[in-house]
Amino acid sequence: MTQEELKTPFTPNWCPGCGNLNIWAAFKNAAVQEGWDNTNTALVAGIGCHGHILNFVKLTSFEGLHGRALPVASGIKMANNRLNVFAHVGDGDCLGEGGNHFVHSARRNHDITVLLHDNTLYALTTGQTSPATERGMKTKSTPAGNPDDPVYPLAWAIASGATFVARAYSGHMDKLMNLIIEANNHKGFALIDILQPCVTFNKVCTHAMYQQNTYYLGDDYDPTNKKEAFMKAYEFGEKKIPLGIFYREEKPTLEEGYVQIAEKPLIDNEPKLEGLTDLFKKYT
Numbered sequence: 001m002t003q004e005e006l007k008t009p010f011t012p013n014w015c016p017g018c019g020n021l022n023i024w025a026a027f028k029n030a031a032v033q034e035g036w037d038n039t040n041t042a043l044v045a046g047i048g049c050h051g052h053i054l055n056f057v058k059l060t061s062f063e064g065l066h067g068r069a070l071p072v073a074s075g076i077k078m079a080n081n082r083l084n085v086f087a088h089v090g091d092g093d094c095l096g097e098g099g100n101h102f103v104h105s106a107r108r109n110h111d112i113t114v115l116l117h118d119n120t121l122y123a124l125t126t127g128q129t130s131p132a133t134e135r136g137m138k139t140k141s142t143p144a145g146n147p148d149d150p151v152y153p154l155a156w157a158i159a160s161g162a163t164f165v166a167r168a169y170s171g172h173m174d175k176l177m178n179l180i181i182e183a184n185n186h187k188g189f190a191l192i193d194i195l196q197p198c199v200t201f202n203k204v205c206t207h208a209m210y211q212q213n214t215y216y217l218g219d220d221y222d223p224t225n226k227k228e229a230f231m232k233a234y235e236f237g238e239k240k241i242p243l244g245i246f247y248r249e250e251k252p253t254l255e256e257g258y259v260q261i262a263e264k265p266l267i268d269n270e271p272k273l274e275g276l277t278d279l280f281k282k283y284t
């Protein structure tokens with residue numbers, strides 16, 4: 001599809017400067033470059049500002065309940081494992097309401113790509129703390145400062161069994177685009193934690209803050225070393241926010257483990273109605 005063909009009748013309504021705009025652009029550039037279209041790709045999103053992305057990309061998509069994007073994405077992949085499946089999720093959505101799904105989708109190594117629009121708060125509901133909000137940060141729901149420690153999504157993903165774990169900054173659009181492509185090409189559960197400023201409600205995690213404090217993991221970093229990746233995932237501070245691929249591992253995906261879909265996707269099988277007919281009768 002071309003950029004033109006990916007357009008929908010809607011104009012993005014994110015705030016000027018919102019990181020979602022860059023994620024949207026990077027994702028569309030990746031789609032054009034890789035030939036993602038309605039025959040080979042499906043998108044899912046949770047609820048939040050991030051979820052609006054589905055309205056602005058003309059690809060088959062499903063917006064589910066808050067926090068439930070990952071079970072839907074996993075279901076789509078299991079029904080048709082030929083598809084590229086992307087889940088656009090928010091930090092509140094995925095790490096809070098959907099935390100349980102995050103752990104188990106990673107553990108089972110579903111072959112899906114999770115794009116975590118991480119603005120470290122609940123943006124759509126106007127700026128409350130999320131599980132990604134750092135301790136002490138003043139938000140609408142914690143005017144005296146957040147009394148909780150945040151979760152570290154990358155460490156959480158690695159500990160849960162994710163096989164591709166990366167972090168990007170939304171302002172570096174080309175790097176983000178390449179990472180999205182790489183994550184999709186990876187066989188297994190891929191997470192990209194995308195640092196995404198919320199220019200309206202987050203006065204701490206700003207573009208300037210990320211530009212001054214992020215750095216890219218170098219060639220001397222070994223992303224296959226799980227222990228090192230786990231330690232790295234906890235590094236977050238002044239001049240110390242790593243970007244890039246923290247961890248990758250080749251491991252059979254959940255979909256590869258199912259004999260029912262090993263040869264052909266579930267949707268290509270003729271439905272077997274005998275037995276079901278009696279069941280349907282019972283309930284009609």
Ligand SMILES: Cc1ncc(C[n+]2csc(CCOP(=O)(O)OP(=O)(O)O)c2C)c(N)n1
Nearest residue numbers: 048049050066090091092093121122123124
């Ligand atoms: C079960 C449920 N709880 C709460 C809400 C209200 N709600 C809608 S969006 C949202 C916050 C979304 O924040 P996040 O997932 O971080 O996404 P963002 O808006 O920051 O992109 C909440 C709490 C809801 N829709 N459903």
